[in-house]
Amino acid sequence: MWLAILGIATNASTNANASRFRDLCPALANKTYFNYGGQGPLPTPSLEAITASWRTIQELGPFTTDVWPFIEQETSRLRRSLASWCGVGPHRIALTENVTSGCVLPLWGLPWEEGDELLISDCEHPGVVAACQELARRHNLTLATLPVLELCQFTAQRDLEGAVLEQLQTCLKPRTRLLVLSHLLWNTGSVMPIAAVAQHLQAHPQQPWLLVDAAQSMGSLPVAEAAQAADIYAFTGHKWCCGPEGLGGVALSERLLDHGQPTLIGWRSLEQESSAGSSWHRDGRRFEVATSCVPLFSGLRQSLELLSAEGSETERLERIRQGSQQLWQNLQALPGCRTLLSEPPPAGLVSFRLEGVETAQAVEALGQAGLWIRRLDSPDCLRACTHLCTLPTEIEALSAAVSELLP
Amino acid sequence: MWLAILGIATNASTNANASRFRDLCPALANKTYFNYGGQGPLPTPSLEAITASWRTIQELGPFTTDVWPFIEQETSRLRRSLASWCGVGPHRIALTENVTSGCVLPLWGLPWEEGDELLISDCEHPGVVAACQELARRHNLTLATLPVLELCQFTAQRDLEGAVLEQLQTCLKPRTRLLVLSHLLWNTGSVMPIAAVAQHLQAHPQQPWLLVDAAQSMGSLPVAEAAQAADIYAFTGHKWCCGPEGLGGVALSERLLDHGQPTLIGWRSLEQESSAGSSWHRDGRRFEVATSCVPLFSGLRQSLELLSAEGSETERLERIRQGSQQLWQNLQALPGCRTLLSEPPPAGLVSFRLEGVETAQAVEALGQAGLWIRRLDSPDCLRACTHLCTLPTEIEALSAAVSELLP
Numbered sequence: 089m090w091l092a093i094l095g096i097a098t099n100a101s102t103n104a105n106a107s108r109f110r111d112l113c114p115a116l117a118n119k120t121y122f123n124y125g126g127q128g129p130l131p132t133p134s135l136e137a138i139t140a141s142w143r144t145i146q147e148l149g150p151f152t153t154d155v156w157p158f159i160e161q162e163t164s165r166l167r168r169s170l171a172s173w174c175g176v177g178p179h180r181i182a183l184t185e186n187v188t189s190g191c192v193l194p195l196w197g198l199p200w201e202e203g204d205e206l207l208i209s210d211c212e213h214p215g216v217v218a219a220c221q222e223l224a225r226r227h228n229l230t231l232a233t234l235p236v237l238e239l240c241q242f243t244a245q246r247d248l249e250g251a252v253l254e255q256l257q258t259c260l261k262p263r264t265r266l267l268v269l270s271h272l273l274w275n276t277g278s279v280m281p282i283a284a285v286a287q288h289l290q291a292h293p294q295q296p297w298l299l300v301d302a303a304q305s306m307g308s309l310p311v312a313e314a315a316q317a318a319d320i321y322a323f324t325g326h327k328w329c330c331g332p333e334g335l336g337g338v339a340l341s342e343r344l345l346d347h348g349q350p351t352l353i354g355w356r357s358l359e360q361e362s363s364a365g366s367s368w369h370r371d372g373r374r375f376e377v378a379t380s381c382v383p384l385f386s387g388l389r390q391s392l393e394l395l396s397a398e399g400s401e402t403e404r405l406e407r408i409r410q411g412s413q414q415l416w417q418n419l420q421a422l423p424g425c426r427t428l429l430s431e432p433p434p435a436g437l438v439s440f441r442l443e444g445v446e447t448a449q450a451v452e453a454l455g456q457a458g459l460w461i462r463r464l465d466s467p468d469c470l471r472a473c474t475h476l477c478t479l480p481t482e483i484e485a486l487s488a489a490v491s492e493l494l495p
Numbered sequence: 496m497w498l499a500i501l502g503i504a505t506n507a508s509t510n511a512n513a514s515r516f517r518d519l520c521p522a523l524a525n526k527t528y529f530n531y532g533g534q535g536p537l538p539t540p541s542l543e544a545i546t547a548s549w550r551t552i553q554e555l556g557p558f559t560t561d562v563w564p565f566i567e568q569e570t571s572r573l574r575r576s577l578a579s580w581c582g583v584g585p586h587r588i589a590l591t592e593n594v595t596s597g598c599v600l601p602l603w604g605l606p607w608e609e610g611d612e613l614l615i616s617d618c619e620h621p622g623v624v625a626a627c628q629e630l631a632r633r634h635n636l637t638l639a640t641l642p643v644l645e646l647c648q649f650t651a652q653r654d655l656e657g658a659v660l661e662q663l664q665t666c667l668k669p670r671t672r673l674l675v676l677s678h679l680l681w682n683t684g685s686v687m688p689i690a691a692v693a694q695h696l697q698a699h700p701q702q703p704w705l706l707v708d709a710a711q712s713m714g715s716l717p718v719a720e721a722a723q724a725a726d727i728y729a730f731t732g733h734k735w736c737c738g739p740e741g742l743g744g745v746a747l748s749e750r751l752l753d754h755g756q757p758t759l760i761g762w763r764s765l766e767q768e769s770s771a772g773s774s775w776h777r778d779g780r781r782f783e784v785a786t787s788c789v790p791l792f793s794g795l796r797q798s799l800e801l802l803s804a805e806g807s808e809t810e811r812l813e814r815i816r817q818g819s820q821q822l823w824q825n826l827q828a829l830p831g832c833r834t835l836l837s838e839p840p841p842a843g844l845v846s847f848r849l850e851g852v853e854t855a856q857a858v859e860a861l862g863q864a865g866l867w868i869r870r871l872d873s874p875d876c877l878r879a880c881t882h883l884c885t886l887p888t889e890i891e892a893l894s895a896a897v898s899e900l901l902p
């Protein structure tokens with residue numbers, strides 16, 4: 089019973105740091121929320137930025153010479169913000185509807201040859217894997233798996249880089265042309281050594297393309313080193329960045345911009361939008377398609393500014409990790425609870441199993457108490473995320489509620 | 496000078512019909528607007544529906560068991576509305592980000608064979624043409640042109656069906672596997688006989704696929720007959736439907752659902768979203784990708800309801816045509832002004848040229864007087880659109896301003 093009270097009482101912050109951003113998020117006012125890796129809360133100033141953007145577009149346009157400078161301003165301000173987070177030039181950024189589009193649009197236009205091999209880690213999201221399978225079917229490519237799941241579960245984070253590189257060396261074949269690897273694995277919560285992996289791939293005779301799913305890393309980790317090293321570094325604004333759903337982006341390497349053709353082609357892909365004979369844009373815009381919702385650009389930029397105001401990316405990660413470490417330690421102490429990682433998580437994802445408890449039932453029972461976590465299929469486990477706005481009291485409430493679920 | 500006054504005074508409606516919908520659109524309050532074919536105004540109730548949807552998602556979610564029924568409700572209500580407008584079952588509708596995605600996503604997954612020919616009308620949007628060119632490059636297909644531009648300019652609408660079918664018969668080759676034809680041509684404003692064209696294609700040994708760009712028809716014409724007949728009938732919500740930018744859809748034929756593979760694949764394409772080995776959805780959802788902005792769904796549905804409240808689609812077209820006919824007649828009467836069509840337009844697009852006046856300069860001069868039309872490149876002309884909310888006084892103001900531009 090006292091658990092429910094704790095759950096409700098989380099607004100009375102015991103953590104001054106967490107409360108600044110937190111108080112701007114209506115989603116956090118009536119629940120105890122741990123699904124930032126599914127979708128982040130939208131702060132009220134971001135919703136206000138979205139509606140203000142719509143009002144401006146209606147006042148000046150919606151389709152007039154007067155409105156174009158505003159559209160261009162909102163687009164380029166967001167592109168510059170994302171470029172700055174990724175540590176790349178704005179010309180290397182394409183804005184996309186979601187992380188899947190950011191992965192697949194550039195992937196589909198690379199120069200594939202029959203017999204090329206796609207190497208995919210065993211911790212990738214089913215959507216990206218299914219897209220690779222279909223790509224392989226159409227071009228007669230082969231698929232191979234880079235096993236990292238077991239490594240993550242049984243290797244200390246400090247030894248993970250070496251272990252992943254060794255595994256990669258084993259799996260690379262003469263025909264390997266692509267590696268798909270997430271930066272922050274959505275299931276175990278481990279950080280992959282993307283820059284080292286990229287360097288390793290450069291030494292391979294084929295110099296395979298490196299596609300990085302950054303769905304969980306963007307907004308939770310410092311990403312610049314990885315984004316600079318990958319060919320395709322695809323992210324979304326609606327998870328850890330706490331922006332609106334339906335907007336993401338991708339950072340692209342110079343060599344991808346040299347060799348990649350667009351697939352979904354519309355007026356935004358073309359250098360001269362009124363001519364079908366036009367060249368593609370030389371920069372990331374070649375992977376942009378047609379009309380998107382510009383007010384969402386204003387909203388995501390506002391969310392990025394709110395996060396930046398909370399501290400440097402290193403400071404923000406530190407706050408995220410304070411929460412995930414507290415949760416991990418609490419769970420470790422529960423008999424019958426097994427965390428997927430053998431040491432405190434490097435970021436905000438905490439995955440675990442409960443002996444004798446069915447995961448779907450656990451999610452349902454916790455949800456009925458206003459505590460929101462999710463289950464994952466592969467491996468079958470529960471996942472709770474802590475963000476910089478997570479309160480210590482929330483973590484204690486979740487830990488206690490999980491404890492009560494155990495037989 | 497009196498023109499500017501007229502332009503400003505258009506809120507004092509002289510047309511009771513026009514004012515109901517019109518008064519809900521802030522974009523129409525401070526300008527004289529004729530760019531509905533570029534982007535429609537967003538009514539205030541639609542913006543309110545969008546923000547209310549966001550508030551509900553934040554209150555219930557954003558990622559909880561409590562929010563899924565709301566997401567599912569908003570998605571299926573919009574899908575059913577669009578299906579009803581298209582006269583097809585909801586299973587034949589895919590929701591997309593824009594009309595280009597609706598055209599290209601299903602196109603890219605059809606079973607192409609080297610040497611197949613794509614037949615494309617000479618009045619298609621450059622984005623779709625560029626996508627076909629890239630498709631042809633990748634699969635070694637050939638491209639051919641169906642000339643309809645001249646037909647439209649020199650044939651009465653009542654004779655157009657016969658003329659287009661005759662032209663089609665001339666252009667169809669044994670290897671023709673696709674025809675791309677807009678329903679309402681964005682340049683001349685002519686209506687193409689889509690149902691008759693579809694019937695004609697059925698009789699061809701190859702039964703070519705029919706891709707219809709419905710960017711200008713959806714929301715301005717009755718579309719069911721054409722949407723039922725096409726294989727790919729792709730539209731957007733942000734032009735004549737007056738919904739938010741960044742949301743469209745496509746009606747797909749049963750045979751396309753049988754044979755088309757998705758390209759951009761994400762969790763929404765998969766029958767079991769957590770499994771990469773899952774089948775695609777059997778229905779239109781196989782062409783949906785990943786996270787979209789659900790609040791936009793709520794906004795477009797509100798806009799469709801507001802339009803429906805203005806009368807049946809036939810009644811709405813009648814009001815649109817009253818405006819376009821008035822404008823066409825005024826322009827016809829101006830010496831030095833030549834309309835592209837030789838008779839009043841069948842819908843709301845009025846394209847014309849001014850002798851001795853450069854089109855870009857004309858757009859700029861009119862814009863400075865608060866009158867918004869656009870120019871087109873191919874053919875080089877001006878285009879003004881009338882919607883059901885266009886006032887007779889607005890048309891008189893535009894006509895007089897155009898008259899003053901002439902030497």
